Amino acid sequence: MKNKRNVFKASYLAVFLFCITFLNAQNADINILRDINVYRNTSLDPTFKIITNSAVPISVATPIIIYSVGLIKQDSTIKKQAIFIGETFLVSAFVTTALKHSIKRERPFDTYSDIDKATSAPGYSFPSGHTSTAFATATSLSMAYPKWYVIAPSFVWASAVGYSRMHLGVHYPTDVFAGALVGSGSAYITYRANKWLNKKRSKKER
DSSP states (O other), rough: HHHHHHHHHHHHHHHHHHHHHHHHHHHHHHHHHHHTTTOOGGHHHHHHHHHTHHHHHHHHHHHHHHHHHHHHHHHHHHHHHHHHHHHHHHHHHHHHHHHHHHHHOOOOOHHHHTSSOOOOOSOOSSSHHHHHHHHHHHHHHHHHOOOHHHHHHHHHHHHHHHHHHHHHHHOOOHHHHHHHHHHHHHHHHHHHHHHHHHHHHHHHHH
């Protein structure tokens, strides 16, 4: 009973601190975005548009290519890894969409007239869908193939996608940070869920 009370107290304190931090963070959020977007090097806009537009195609193509390799090699492990990466993409998309429609945060260019919108961005702002998609792919790919030459470029690319969303003026830093958490978290949740299901199946087969 005492432990439950302590947990409740800790939870209330965490929520209270989060509310205070969020209120203070709003000013930092827009100030950081202004530094990135308003004072940006506009000659880099085409490069960041390519990076930002790469998020979905790469995330869709990755599991398809890996699964195709598994089919060619007739390797069930490779096919399972491809399915895991694809599942992570779907979980991340679902969580991101649910959060966007629950929180309904306006885009920064809709709220602040000095923010320059340099690419199309329909819908709500929080969290960043492009960032969550990129980090879901980077994390799941790194978990499936835990080699430095997979992990390093995967997260460099995902981070570049996140930065591009701020450079182009369509997301706040907190949108991008939340997107990275959602994407990475989706990979972990999918991994744990698959592990649990595989354990259940192996018990039934005994």
